[in-house]
Amino acid sequence: MRERILDVALDLFNEHGYDATSLREIAQRLGVSKAALYYHFEQKADIMVALHQRFHRIGQALLEEFAARSAEADPVRLWLELLDEFIDGVVANRELVMMHQRNSQALRRIVGDTPENHADHEDMEEALRAMLADPRISLRQRVRLATSIDAVVSVLVDIEGYFGDVPLDQRAALVRDVARELLAA
């Protein structure tokens, strides 16, 4: 049941946003009463925290590999090598990535206020921040690094629905070329 709640919540948070989604709505879509949810989660915010942990678990492997090898000469080249894995991860977890994009404010408010999960959040956000703040990278490269990541997420998640007619694997192939180009320059 716990996972079913999270699945439904993920959908609703993507449709209306965390703050505009009530527990009544989640319960109704599941066909249970509102109180049933409280057996599995102490507060509404804990549902968001659990979804954040799903997200974090997925990105962890990639970030650890990056951290382990980031002593290498060129961080940009390293990211280029991890690009395919990153793209696969975004494609496989599109809804979760979208939820994070769409509810970044609510996430910061919730996850940023609970000390335990704050560490998790920092693992993720700070890893990206550390990568972009690496002194070996020039500002020009920093912009290209950030842009390449953003391009992948933007085209694959496609919040505005601009590429709704294009299959995900086709989008992935095209945006991979763009990202490589940005990182190679």
Next chain:
Amino acid sequence: MRERILDVALDLFNEHGYDATSLREIAQRLGVSKAALYYHFEQKADIMVALHQRFHRIGQALLEEFAARSAEADPVRLWLELLDEFIDGVVANRELVMMHQRNSQALRRIVGDTPENHADHEDMEEALRAMLADPRISLRQRVRLATSIDAVVSVLVDIEGYFGDVPLDQRAALVRDVARELLAA
């Protein structure tokens, strides 16, 4: 007063999000009572609509120029020529663009449900959609067009604060090069 309300609301919508911002909070920051807001706006949603109209007003000139000249041979080349104007617009209205990014769900819910403003919204969203759906543009170019727009917004608005240490004009210069490169390929 009306404009002061909108300024404060813009800040708060960027800090906590539209749904998590109460009228009590807006009134408090202005040093007036909650009821005072209702003299200037009939509903809370109307504050969001007014901010959307600010945004729309700013983008209109650019979109009209694009529409007027879009009969030209190459839409990608046209966008390349309008790039500087676009970048300047984003820099000059960074908070407004950020608000649209962060509250896209609330905006769709509010603006998409009132028929009058729906037209405005379509002017904006649909213009972008039309540009990206232009049959003269290959899918490869489409991805590059979307990516270039997204890169500009991403680096200049900088929601995550990755470039907080870099002056806006410097960021603008760097991302301009990236966008040109993407559009020239």
Next chain:
DNA sequence: GTCTATATTTCGATAGAC
């Protein structure tokens, strides 16, 4: 684990004085 019923709080919105 799930239910009904209810407590508590907060929000958007209105009434009416000044």
Next chain:
DNA sequence: GTCTATCGAAATATAGAC
């Protein structure tokens, strides 16, 4: 134009039976 006071609705959360 702004205030105080208040209404009604909806939300989160809890109590206690089954």
